[in-house]
Amino acid sequence: MIPHDATIILHALCEAGGRCDQTVLQRMVEDTLMSGFAVSLTYLIDRGLVEQLNGAEPLNVFIKLTPKNTYLITQLHEAKLHEAKLHEAADPRNVQQLVAATINSKNFNSNYQAVVDGKKARRDPLVEYVAGLSRLNQVDAWKELQEMDEAEKNAIRSRVARFTS
Numbered sequence: 001m002i003p004h005d006a007t008i009i010l011h012a013l014c015e016a017g018g019r020c021d022q023t024v025l026q027r028m029v030e031d032t033l034m035s036g037f038a039v040s041l042t043y044l045i046d047r048g049l050v051e052q053l054n055g056a057e058p059l060n061v062f063i064k065l066t067p068k069n070t071y072l073i074t075q076l077h078e079a080k081l082h083e084a085k086l087h088e089a090a091d092p093r094n095v096q097q098l099v100a101a102t103i104n105s106k107n108f109n110s111n112y113q114a115v116v117d118g119k120k121a122r123r124d125p126l127v128e129y130v131a132g133l134s135r136l137n138q139v140d141a142w143k144e145l146q147e148m149d150e151a152e153k154n155a156i157r158s159r160v161a162r163f164t165s
Contacts, residue, residue: 002049005033005040013050019064022052125161126153 002010012028013020020028026037033040044050051064114120130141145153 003040003043005035006043008032009040009044010049125164126157129160129164
């Protein structure tokens with residue numbers, strides 16, 4: 001398991017693109033480390049997580065992610081994209097829409113939700129009208145409706161909907 005300080009150094013190295021000057025890297029993370037930069041860097045080098053490259057000048061020492069750990073840069077990029085989406089979701093306009101949708105009374109009605117989810121058909125005004133008739137009249141109404149074509153049914157449906165609303 002990688003210590004916390006070493007993880008901070010790896011994160012900073014990933015943000016720098018996988019390769020960074022040692023002194024620059026140290027300045028980036030020195031305020032957040034608990035055990036010290038040298039101890040954590042030695043741990044990472046000993047475990048083969050980073051490589052130490054000597055620059056042209058003796059004081060320039062570059063730290064680079066090993067090839068097997070370059071996937072960390074990809075993971076950091078994906079984490080930043082996810083974080084950006086979270087910040088976008090926290091926008092007050094989005095929160096207002098989310099709260100409005102959450103407290104909308106339609107969302108609590110099980111019949112409405114069944115229709116929206118496609119689990120239940122919308123109420124047909126014609127069926128409801130016929131259901132309100134007496135039993136004898138229902139039989140006659142269903143016989144008449146079965147003999148009609150779709151255009152006639154739609155015309156009656158619209159009249160019944162206007163009549164009952």
